[in-house]
Amino acid sequence: MSSGGDDAAAVGGVEGGGGGDGELKRASSKKKGGGGGSPPVRVTEEGAIFRSYRDGREFLLTPESTVLAQKSLGADIIIPLDELPPYHIDRASLVDSVDRTHRWEARSLAQHLSDVREQAMYCVVHGGVDRELRTRSLDYLTSLPFDGYAIGGSLGKDASELSDLLRWMMPLMNANVPGSDVDRRSKPRHLLGIADEPSVLDAVINGIDTMDSCYPTRLARHGTLLSRGGKVHxxxxxxxxxxxxxxxxxxxxxxxxNYDRAYLWHLFKAKEPVFMTLATIHNIQYMNDLMARQRQLILEDKI
Ligand SMILES: [Zn+2]
Structure with missing residues (x-):
């Protein structure tokens, strides 16, 4: 998948937008490639080659194999394999990356369409913060029969750049291409890898329907609990x-x-694993409540 840091099918350098670092970025930067010294991720036209951090064995992840894996997991929405280039990549490399990702997405779609099984596939629009590339990516991918549109790749260096990106890009998503019978407005729009509260609220205002990120659960595991009164450390x-x-x-x-802060403090200090479960339950509920309020505001015409 794309920018979501914990999503297994993203290959590349940095996590988009949110400023966190993905598992693969950490694996890459530490070069823990089984002692062989080579990076654990290598991108080829065929797919991405990973080196196991356990025993150094290499294995290849292809667009087709990631679709099959997601199908066997019973995913409702399948995200194609894509490359996640770093924010500061030079333009020529970014163009190469976007073109390769487009080819991977087309291969993924062909694999998916050969056995749909009541599952959906979204495309992932790339191009970083380069408007021309974003537009090209959007035009190409929305010409293919994907079920929804996800925005991935680098989403900017901070929340304000993400907001700028959405502000000029979402109207494009609403604009149908003359001569095309694709109704872009009818497809759901997903933002990959974003879940901090200010960015979520801004994304909703800009027309994003859904988001996914490991952020709330990762915060929970590290002892930060979301609340209406602000974050609880x-x-x-x-x-x-x-x-x-x-x-x-x-x-x-x-x-x-069922539990008060004193008890949760004790569990955290004692490194009791159940703390992570209890904290995760809460942070996910908090995000669900947050999104329920946004849906209600939309119904009331206040957004
Ligand atoms: Zn709660």
Whole structure:
């Protein structure tokens, strides 16, 4: 997949937009390639070659094999294999990367269409922050029969560049190509790898329908809990005696209904693995509530 840091099918240098670092970026930068010294990720026309950090064995991930893997997992929405070039890549390399990703996406679509199985496939629009390349990517990919459009690749160096990107790109997504019978407006739009609250709210305003990111669950595992009153850093000693106080009194999740901050502080300090489960349940509920409020605002015509 694309920018989502924990998504297994992304190959490349940096995670888009959110500023976090993906698993593959860390693997690349540390060069833990089984002791052989070569990077664990190599991109060829055929696909991406990975070197196992366990035993150094190489294996090839192709557009076709990633589609088959997602099909066997029962994915409702399949994202094609794409390359995620770093933000500071030179333009010629970015053009090569986008063109290769387009070829990979076309191969993925052919694989998918040979056995659809009530599963959907989205394209991933690339081009970094280069408007000409983004437009070219959008025009090419929306001419193919994908079920929805995802925005991937580098989404800018910070939240404001992401916001700028969406502000000029989303109207393009709403504009049908003259002479084409593809109704772009009818397809869902997905933003890959973004889930921090300000960016989520901005993306919704700009017309994004869905997003995915490891951000809320990763925050949870590291002890940062989302709440309507701001982020709660549970490791702080100030929570150690907050008996009877849930993470967020307005949250209806099972963690907030059954456990207080003092107990969660204890679990975190004691490195109890159950903390990660309880914290993850809460952060996901928080994001669900956040998106439910956005849907309601849309229904009320306030967005
Ligand atoms: Zn909760």
């Amino acid at each position: 549970i490791k702080s000693g100030r929570h150690s005696r907050r008996y009877g106080m849930p993470i967020d009194p307005e949250c209806g999740c099972s963690t907030c209904r």
